[in-house]
Amino acid sequence: MRGLPIGASSGSPSPLLDVLGASWALGAPVAGVAWDGDLAGFGLGDGSLAMGRAQWQGGPQLEPVEGGTRLIPATQAQPPATRLRVHDGACLAIARHPGGGFLTGGDDGVLAGTDAEGTVTVLARQPGRWIDLVASGASGWTAAASGRQVALGGLGQHMLDLPATATALAFDAGGGRLAIAHYRGVTLWSPDAPVRVLVTPGCPLSLAWSQDSAYLVAGLQENALHGWRLSDAGDIEMGGYPGQPRSLSFSAGGRILASSGAPRVVCWRFDPPGEGSTPIECGLPSSRLPVCRVACHPTRPLIAAGYHNGAVLLCQPGSDDVLFVKSSGGGSVTALAWSDDGERLALGTQGGEAGLIPLPGLLFRFASSDPTSTPASGAVRHE
Template sequence: MPDLKAFAPQGMLHEGWTAQVDDYALACGWTGDGDNLLVGDVAGGLSLFAGKTGELIWSKNNIHQGGLLALAIHPKGDLFATSGQDGCVLIWDSQRGEILHSIKPGKGWVEHLAWSVSGDMLAVAASKNVHIYHPDGVERWRTEEHPSTVSAISWSKPDELATACYGKVSFFDITRQQVAQELKWQGSLVSMVLSPDGDIVACGSQDNSVHFWRRSTGLDAEMTGYPGKPSQLAFDQSGQFLATGGSDQIIVWNFQGDGPEGSLPGQLVLHPEPISTLAFAHDGLILASGARDGSVFVWLLDHNGDGNPLGGAFTAEKISAVCWKSDDTALAAIDSDGRVSVWPFKIRG
């Protein structure tokens, strides 16, 4: 294995810029029209950087007492929401870095946030409850209490929210304010991702497996044999390929036709340590991956789910998130040492 620490950006990842935040960088995303990069750290710090140069536009400290837990950027990029161990949810103006609304859903930590596709609703998961808010902070509805702590949330339709907890995935019709569907499985679900059409639901499990359902048929299946918990899950924009972590290899399942049952998955092998984050580009079968050793690679998948690296780079510590710019012309990565890296990306052609 080559010494990744000696790597400058390789292939289609080009020299960009780096910056530093004060603590473990937890989450990031592109704001506005994709021009600026927002980074949140576990201590409750926020920093907005100019996407092309890395110039610091504004920064905030200690926005949540006890630390930051989640960050979600509005689809239009002009707003974002944060939550923390203080049980508060804050809605911000992205450009100015000003708090517009403050929400207190309950007494517990707020670990998960998700804007609807249109941005007219914000889902907030706090312990066993999920609340739905308008962008002005006014509560629209709340679900009944789940049987255990909500481990993941995701919008399956413009007005339908999926939640995962121990033993089941639930779908809530927000307009009718009722449960639309429940998919049950006796196990601890630690992560969840939906195909773009909302039909396929995949969850990483505490028992080192990936469990999935097809909502249209109600049929479910399980992919086992992972060395660790597959907390990292990502669907491509077509819904054909599901990339999963759980080891130092990326396992890619093909959902085309009757797959993935009875088929062999693709394998992407280059990271020397376990995968810590995955993200497909907005267009095409291009996947970015980060690992615990600080390595970042970009892959081009083929029709079987196998693939070749298009580029790579190395930061300093465990990669906590990778994030594509909306037009896929740049890739951002943040790590546990607070390092922020942005590389321009260009497909040859």
Template sequence: MPQLVPYAFDGFVEQAVFLADKPFFALADGTVRRMDGGETVAEALPAGLVCARADPYAPRLLCGGEDGRIVAVDAACEAQELVSIGRRWIADVAAGPDGALGFAAGRSAYVRLKNGQLREHVHGRSVEGIAFAPKGLRLAFARYDGASLWFPAMDTPPVGMEWKGAHMAVGFSPDGRFLVTTMQENALHGWRMEDGKHMRMTGYPAKVKSWSWSAKGRFLATSGAPAAILWPFSGKDGPMGKAPLELGTRGDTMVTSVACHPGDDIVAVGYSDGMILAVRFADAREALLRRGGNGPVTTMNWDRAGRRIAFGTETGEAGIIDIAG
């Protein structure tokens, strides 16, 4: 049976993640908590935390604040300021190769290069989401009416990938063949990188606020429906002409968070009532990991071994689930 170690914090949990196999929780109040045989607290952003993302290249959590600051919290739970641009809301942050850092604030996409140089591209409308390509220093940012691709180390303007509407988050497939955005409307949009072919993924009753690529990049799992919706991306055309998998269906209870297992075709599914299931792709077999709680699940992440899940909720409930018991 799965074993749950619960925690209770004072507010919204923005990110729950493992750094060097230790569980960390980033809260909207600007604190980051390491729960490892006790509680260690980093006062990362006292003015308030807007976004937090794990760095795939180093054991640290990148946190963006309401005061224009980006702070890194390492595995020792020590905070270090990386960037300060004045009183501007940091909408999103991402780590790139060779120590690069990308972030979005207002109408600007920024990249801080390895040498410390800060490059800025000002767009006509607000920049919402930001992501680095799997290989090379190529950045994508989500914006109104599409996304843009930028090589910030080169003196060339970003290349536009157009589609009408407000695009809120952006990400590359693990193999770099596709670019996908979430939209203000209840949809995803995608482009095939080799030729810019469009991919439209619709039918959601709510906005997609959580997504996760499967271990081999064959599926993109998403929230925004009463089931986890998994779009197939293994073929040349991605999900076009193919039906998605629907896993963990629960009537009218909405999926609010998804996290694919790091090695197996399994997805953790978190719901608006706090329940968490693990579901296998092949046969839709479900395992109950958490019965529920007082608020929607906002964040989930597996550890490197794929044995434990860290999770957090809107109401400050959080915990570690050991699926092996």
């Protein structure tokens, strides 16, 4: 990576969030974050939805200069986040609404849609139940899980019964297949095929599809990963984690799977995967605190990693270089997501801190498009 200082040894004056981004103290745990274009929505533990943008009139700006990038400081303070009361209890999950805005589920049994203007629409109500998980696909399908049932909507109405409580939802890149994790398995649903169940050796807590939908991987409660090559249901086992890999993300192109569950980001090769292969790592080399969230950039060989102490950084597989986005504090990182174009990063913490950082392409020039290559270093000028 060239254009910004990397790591503590590079003399970076402060994390990117402090000099380039927008941040808010929201006073309630961040349950999740989703993007709708350049608008980010944060689902909060007090039942509200906070919305904001990473850039504003009079905010900090970047411009290219010879040998790096110049930062022009803000001339106006950031605006407050827009905050709306959506749920009577806690907001438990959030996803982008296919029609624009955000889809949220809460412990009040309400599935709600909120548009960018702040209009809230109750889409479903299940009194006495929790809507624990929500997801949306690129095709327009939506999914909302409550216990052992998953309601499909958007392009039709389906109710799917599961053998156990749903623990994770994930649509594939095309939005036509939904993976639902539950005890001892993952159920696959699509509108034009019979339901299929993939068996796991334990309890899956997280899911990730490769970009070509050839592979599906689950992070297990038993401190391991279990994956499948979906063409023939071939099994893939990856273990050795000191903690639970609750966050998974495939790199651009699908060659690398990044995972939490260790003091550094654990990365597995998927070109193709092989049992017994040794993972590569990135992140802080001396960290004793666990990585709790990972998010791969949608187009570049870059991984955002959130730590238990609230710190967020950028790294590349196989490299010890890091670029700090947020310093420690605010509780563990509970939400981390790139915008679809990769120009912005959103983060949230258990302590109610929320942040948005613009990260345009001019900040980064990579030595190679290979996600395992070592990034080049550089510097930024401040004015």
